[in-house]
Amino acid sequence: xxxxxxxxxxxxxxxxxxxxxxxxxxxxxxxxxxxxxxxxxxxxxxxxxxxxxxxxxxxxxxxxxxxxxxxxxxxxxxxxxxxxxxxxxxxxxxxxxxxxxxxxxxxxxxxxxxxxxxxxxxxxxxxxxxxxxxxxxxxxxxxxxxxxxxxxxxxxxxxxxxxxxxxxxxxxxxxxxxxxxxxxxxxxxxxxxxxxxxxxxxxxxxxxxxxxxxxxxxxx
Amino acid sequence: xxxxxxxxxxxxxxxxxxxxxxxxxxxxxxxxxxxxxxxxxxxxxxxxxxxxxxxxxxxxxxxxxxxxxxxxxxxxxxxxxxxxxxxxxxxxxxxxxxxxxxxxxxxxxxxxxxxxxxxxxxxxxxxxxxxxxxxxxxxxxxxxxxxxxxxxxxxxxxxxxxxxxxxxxxxxxxxxxxxxxxxxxxxxxxxxxxxxxxxxxxxxxxxxxxxxxxxxxxxxxxxxxxxxxxxxxxxxxxxxxxxxxxxxxxxxxxxxxxxxxxxxxxxxxxxxxxxxxxxxxxxxxxxxxxxxxxxxxxxxxxxxxxxxxxxxxxxxxxxxxxxxxxxxxxxxxxxxxxxxxxxxxxxxxxxxxxxxxxxxxxxxxxxxxxxxxxxxxxxxxxxxxxxxxxxxxxxxxxxxxxxxxxxxxxxxxxxxxxxxxxxxxxxxxxxxxxxxxxxxxxxxxxxxxxxx
Numbered sequence: 001x002x003x004x005x006x007x008x009x010x011x012x013x014x015x016x017x018x019x020x021x022x023x024x025x026x027x028x029x030x031x032x033x034x035x036x037x038x039x040x041x042x043x044x045x046x047x048x049x050x051x052x053x054x055x056x057x058x059x060x061x062x063x064x065x066x067x068x069x070x071x072x073x074x075x076x077x078x079x080x081x082x083x084x085x086x087x088x089x090x091x092x093x094x095x096x097x098x099x100x101x102x103x104x105x106x107x108x109x110x111x112x113x114x115x116x117x118x119x120x121x122x123x124x125x126x127x128x129x130x131x132x133x134x135x136x137x138x139x140x141x142x143x144x145x146x147x148x149x150x151x152x153x154x155x156x157x158x159x160x161x162x163x164x165x166x167x168x169x170x171x172x173x174x175x176x177x178x179x180x181x182x183x184x185x186x187x188x189x190x191x192x193x194x195x196x197x198x199x200x201x202x203x204x205x206x207x208x209x210x211x212x213x214x215x216x217x218x219x220x
Numbered sequence: 221x222x223x224x225x226x227x228x229x230x231x232x233x234x235x236x237x238x239x240x241x242x243x244x245x246x247x248x249x250x251x252x253x254x255x256x257x258x259x260x261x262x263x264x265x266x267x268x269x270x271x272x273x274x275x276x277x278x279x280x281x282x283x284x285x286x287x288x289x290x291x292x293x294x295x296x297x298x299x300x301x302x303x304x305x306x307x308x309x310x311x312x313x314x315x316x317x318x319x320x321x322x323x324x325x326x327x328x329x330x331x332x333x334x335x336x337x338x339x340x341x342x343x344x345x346x347x348x349x350x351x352x353x354x355x356x357x358x359x360x361x362x363x364x365x366x367x368x369x370x371x372x373x374x375x376x377x378x379x380x381x382x383x384x385x386x387x388x389x390x391x392x393x394x395x396x397x398x399x400x401x402x403x404x405x406x407x408x409x410x411x412x413x414x415x416x417x418x419x420x421x422x423x424x425x426x427x428x429x430x431x432x433x434x435x436x437x438x439x440x441x442x443x444x445x446x447x448x449x450x451x452x453x454x455x456x457x458x459x460x461x462x463x464x465x466x467x468x469x470x471x472x473x474x475x476x477x478x479x480x481x482x483x484x485x486x487x488x489x490x491x492x493x494x495x496x497x498x499x500x501x502x503x504x505x506x507x508x509x510x511x512x513x514x515x516x517x518x519x520x521x522x523x524x525x526x527x528x529x530x531x532x533x534x535x536x537x538x539x540x541x542x543x544x545x546x547x548x549x550x551x552x553x554x555x556x557x558x559x560x561x562x563x564x565x566x567x568x569x570x571x572x573x574x575x576x577x578x579x580x581x582x583x584x585x586x587x588x589x590x591x592x593x594x595x596x597x598x599x600x601x602x603x604x605x606x607x608x609x610x611x612x613x614x615x616x617x618x619x620x621x622x623x624x625x626x627x628x629x630x631x632x633x634x635x636x637x638x639x640x641x642x643x644x645x646x647x648x649x650x651x652x653x654x655x656x657x658x659x660x661x662x663x664x665x666x667x668x669x670x671x672x
Contacts, residue, residue: 003469053469109472113481116439121472129475137476137484139443145670146488195470214469 002215009211016180020208023097035096051089058085105198118185124156125198140182147178173206190216223419225312229288236294237263245293255362280309296320307342316348351406352382373398374427380434414445421449428508431455447489452507454492456500490667506657509644510622512665513592517543520566523573524599528566534655556580573604578612586619593622600629606636626654
């Protein structure tokens with residue numbers, strides 16, 4: 001099985017029209033600073049390594065980096081933390097990416113089921129999915145009708161519709177992402193699992209902030 | 221190839237028919253005879269000349285007549301040989317009850333494949349192996365281990381579990397649910413759920429399909445077929461495996477358990493999933509007898525306020541709207557209701573119940589555009605004849621709106637309930653079941669919108 005890194009996963013999503021965070025992989029502090037300036041502060045910094053899959057648990061993610069000095073310091077901290085938590089892991093660099101401000105976290109995923117094939121999941125991010133099990137599923141390929149129903153079906157739909165006077169979030173863009181993910185699952189037949197977590201939904205537009213993909217090596 | 225040869229056979233052979241009363245080969249033959257099957261029956265057993273008064277043949281090849289269906293009730297290692305004979309004879313379909321195939325491991329799987337090769341070679345169709353048989357009440361065929369066939373009806377039942385299937389049949393007989401065809405699918409080596417769904421969809425004697433599912437072999441194929449079927453399908457699925465047994469790579473992997481996926485797949489193709497066996501039967505009864513409501517607006521008529529409120533609560537819970545009646549409707553109701561009765565929905569006759577009162581109230585409610593479905597709840601009071609109230613419903617049945625009855629009380633009600641059921645008014649003993657049954661009609665109606 002092959003794990004695609006966050007960077008590779010997002011490249012793939014982007015190819016299918018799913019908006020992703022602006023980002024570059026830096027191999028040294030000089031590049032890191034240059035990329036950060038190019039993207040604009042604040043930025044997020046994350047270790048890129050196929051061997052470190054739970055980045056935030058091992059101190060391999062830094063958020064809201066506000067200036068050049070912090071980028072420099074952060075680069076070294078990340079390398080140190082990675083070496084401490086997963087010794088001897090091969091590091092591919094540090095991902096410098098834009099910080100997405102505001103919006104609401106959702107999760108979009110794919111899983112391949114032995115009986116039904118690819119299944120698409122949607123839910124609100126964080127505790128909504130994990131604690132309240134508030135998610136919806138459909139077997140791929142899904143239609144627009146299915147995608148809309150998937151979003152309406154979760155209890156958290158009210159939040160997306162704009163709760164307590166908040167403006168409505170961009171549900172149409174979520175529908176587009178679900179349809180794109182369905183397309184990915186159909187076209188990449190060795191895709192086993194995919195997570196876009198979080199997909200941040202804003203009042204206008206969505207951004208895939210983190211993603212991971214698991215591929216089966218033998219195409220069957 | 222069509223399944224008619226199996227499910228509507230003109231002529232049946234029982235291979236492995238036995239004189240020994242404890243053997244399946246005896247029980248099944250006896251059930252076919254006792255059930256009053258209208259076609260010819262040929263017991264097959266090389267060691268006997270006659271069983272249960274019917275001439276016995278050494279092999280199907282010796283039978284002078286054509287054979288549509290052969291029920292095979294012999295030990296697994298002997299099955300191949302008789303399947304080959306059936307093929308040579310030109311038998312159309314097989315029901316293989318023998319166990320000892322893919323359900324017991326590798327050796328059995330090989331054996332099952334050999335049988336399948338023969339079935340294909342001779343262009344036959346097969347139910348099983350490891351099935352408890354089939355029933356078709358329209359030709360009075362009970363080729364199963366069930367000692368008693370169900371009443372005749374329009375619901376057909378596909379069951380995966382053998383023994384539970386049998387137990388469920390007993391419950392069905394007990395509650396008097398009428399069935400048309402029953403198929404215990406066994407290992408599904410040849411005939412799958414999707415084949416049966418396709419067959420039942422065009423079967424003029426079936427209007428509702430119920431399923432007991434443990435697993436579906438080819439989920440995609442099942443979905444493709446189920447999506448096209450406009451007759452209601454209600455399924456109960458066992459095996460609620462926990463979501464994410466193993467530590468999965470992704471959130472999706474750990475959250476979406478196989479049971480959730482079944483729920484999603486069913487919903488996606490318009491299969492109603494019943495949570496309990498009781499619900500499976502309740503909902504099937506409503507769907508097989510009632511027209512679909514145009515929307516979710518219902519009226520509740522009752523002689524017991526408490527039951528009416530309970531029913532209203534359940535209605536709201538399952539997505540039905542206990543409709544606000546218009547002034548005009550309320551005025552019409554007030555003209556016929558007793559003094560302190562409530563013309564607000566749920567309509568409460570405050571204990572009064574007689575034929576005329578109920579008939580008038582039902583007619584008014586059904587005639588109003590704002591009411592799309594009616595739930596009539598009768599709570600038994602000693603002085604009332606429950607048959608009168610049942611007749612009030614039956615005598616007003618001229619509309620194309622669904623009516624669900626809820627009769628609450630003890631044995632006194634049995635005759636009235638029977639009368640209602642015999643006249644296709646689904647009757648339940650609890651308000652929640654009645655509300656749920658009405659809601660299922662709406663669910664199916666909504667499903668029909670995307671059925672292709």
